[in-house]
Amino acid sequence: MVGYLLAFVFLLASANGDTISRIINGSPTTIASHPHQISLQRYTTSSGGYWYHTCGGSIVRSKWVVTAAHCVEGSSASTLQVVLTNGFLSDPNRKSYAVRRVVMHPNYNVGSGAYPHDIALLELTSDADLSGTNKAIELATTGENFDRQTCEISGWGHTVTGTQPNKQIPDQLQETNGVIMTNSECTSSWGTNYAGSVHICINNRNTGTCQGDSGGPMVCFRGTTPVLAGVTSWGVSGCGTTYPSVYARVSTYRSWLDTTMGI
Incomplete structure (x- = not known):
């Protein structure tokens, strides 16, 4: 349980390019999909x-x-x-x-x-x-649970990890997906930084979100209906994909x- 020792950052972009912002290892997509x-x-x-x-x-x-x-x-x-x-x-x-x-x-x-x-x-x-x-998009209902479901994340931003200067936000929307982790799994990664009542996290499988993707959607499915399950919040500093990205749990706030x- 070493996650709490790591620096973590909000996932928003700045005007001067000092921070990085992207869907890591994602794919270009269209607004029709999101x-x-x-x-x-x-x-x-x-x-x-x-x-x-x-x-x-x-x-x-x-x-x-x-x-x-x-x-x-x-x-x-x-x-x-x-x-x-x-x-x-x-x-x-x-x-x-x-x-x-x-x-x-x-x-x-x-x-x-x-x-x-x-x-x-x-x-x-x-x-x-x-x-x-x-x-x-529909909102998750109070208490709705998406554990183990494969869900989608999307946003605009850089497509590589690291802290290189002068990165540019890509013009085209990016997407990736991952499996929703249980609260115990998220706590194992993040320790006391993770609070299951208000947070939800995703196994990104070498993909993920970073600065500039903040506030964006994590979309799960109720049958075939897309549902806003999470709001992109924070992750590990440098935006590596070893640790899961963390989202605000929408069902808590319905x-x-x-x-x-x-x-």
């Missing part, structure tokens, strides 16, 4: 001002997006936008939506384990256009999510 996937972008005043991809997220209602709390911590709504694409960040027909409200879980980073309650909702100023390929969205 129609709920969005790019969460932040505005910087550097170089005259521009928007840049910083995290992922998932459309769960036409006006609501789920992401990680650490992706929006300290950010005002006016500095964030949600972008729907065809799977390419350069999509000339991409649609950008302003954020009206940022709602972080009230217990974010409070309690046992590393970065517990790392989940947030973004309310858009207008309904996202879901008439085409982009679609909302009641809070519904209440916040007024459902």
Whole structure:
């Protein structure tokens, strides 16, 4: 049980390229395979001002997006936008939506384990256009369990491990999959950093998530129906694939999510 001795990091990207961001050893994919996937972008005043991809997220209602709390911590709504694409960040027909409200879980980073309650909702100023390929995804229900199921993760970012400078986020969405581990297995890897009531982790089999993928979806299946089971949160520093990536357990937060969205 040595996992707790390792440095671990949030999985978001920066504007200056100081951090790495990618699906490790993943494959290019299309938005048709992940129609709920969005790019969460932040505005910087550097170089005259521009928007840049910083995290992922998932459309769960036409006006609501789920992401990680650490992706929006300290950010005002006016500095964030949600972008729907065809799977390419350069999509000339991409649609950008302003954020009206940022709602972080009230217990974010409070309690046992590393970065517990790392989940947030973004309310858009207008309904996202879901008439085409982009679609909302169902949320895991309270107590729903996906142990041993093969689930999918997706995001934009670098495709190699390490800390090399000047990496570029790839234009095309990347995907991989892995098997959901039991709480005891995750604890064996991460020790007391892992809290099974709020975390879920995945056996990435030499693939995984890293900075820039934060807030993005881990999708499992209820029969043939895709379900948002996890929100990408944190992993080992340097983003190696020896240790499992950790996600916020959506089933724990279903009641809070519904209440916040007024459902």
